[in-house]
Amino acid sequence: SYELTQPPSVSVSPGQTARITCSGDALTKKYGYWYQQKSGQAPVLVIYEDTKRPSGIPERFSGSSSGTLATLTIDGAQVEDEADYYCFSTDISGNHRVFGGGTKLTVL
Amino acid sequence: EVHLVQSGPEVKKSGESLRISCKTSGYTFNDYWVGWVRQMPGEGLEWMGVIYPGDSDTRYSPSFQGQVTISADKSTTTAYLQWGSLKASDAAMYYCGRVLLGSGTYYSFDVWGQGTMVTVSS
Numbered sequence: 001s002y003e004l005t006q007p008p009s010v011s012v013s014p015g016q017t018a019r020i021t022c023s024g025d026a027l028t029k030k031y032g033y034w035y036q037q038k039s040g041q042a043p044v045l046v047i048y049e050d051t052k053r054p055s056g057i058p059e060r061f062s063g064s065s066s067g068t069l070a071t072l073t074i075d076g077a078q079v080e081d082e083a084d085y086y087c088f089s090t091d092i093s094g095n096h097r098v099f100g101g102g103t104k105l106t107v108l
Numbered sequence: 109e110v111h112l113v114q115s116g117p118e119v120k121k122s123g124e125s126l127r128i129s130c131k132t133s134g135y136t137f138n139d140y141w142v143g144w145v146r147q148m149p150g151e152g153l154e155w156m157g158v159i160y161p162g163d164s165d166t167r168y169s170p171s172f173q174g175q176v177t178i179s180a181d182k183s184t185t186t187a188y189l190q191w192g193s194l195k196a197s198d199a200a201m202y203y204c205g206r207v208l209l210g211s212g213t214y215y216s217f218d219v220w221g222q223g224t225m226v227t228v229s230s
Contacts (some may be wrong), residue, residue, distance in 0.1 A: 088214075
């Protein structure tokens, strides 16, 4: 079955740039989506179709994709950005939708 | 404003049936796919499946095909997730979500419910 691979954890100091990666063979042809899930809360979509930001999401959140790697970047990470982040996409057939295993972002 | 409000926590025994709900408002229910995501305790997110209320077309993840049933009631703009016989391994938080318009076969969610916790005891 298809898998998306994320680092288990990323840690930055407030104001630094946080980068979270997501690796998957099909990402060369498929979009990546990113979700933020704070402790005890439902997920929130922060990036869709690799680079697009939904309304209401701060500009410090951005996405990119190159080859088999999608990346979520938080420029000037803030303490309130501490959360688990999940990438999401499909396999090359488009028939199997998967989330990455999640990355715990610590900002302190 | 778009809202998805899920039913309350459930405590069930193995072998019992269960249906949880997701009441939607603030948009045209028939025009958007809506679906479900599982999150087992301390674990990540798992995409389960979606339904298009306009014609009840459904898509299931292979991992959940045959294990659950997704349905929708247009008259009450409510989506449902149903089990015929619960297992201990079904214990989890379940989230409903509205599919992002234009996301095609990705069926990614742009608005989420608050989650329903399902506890299953043996």
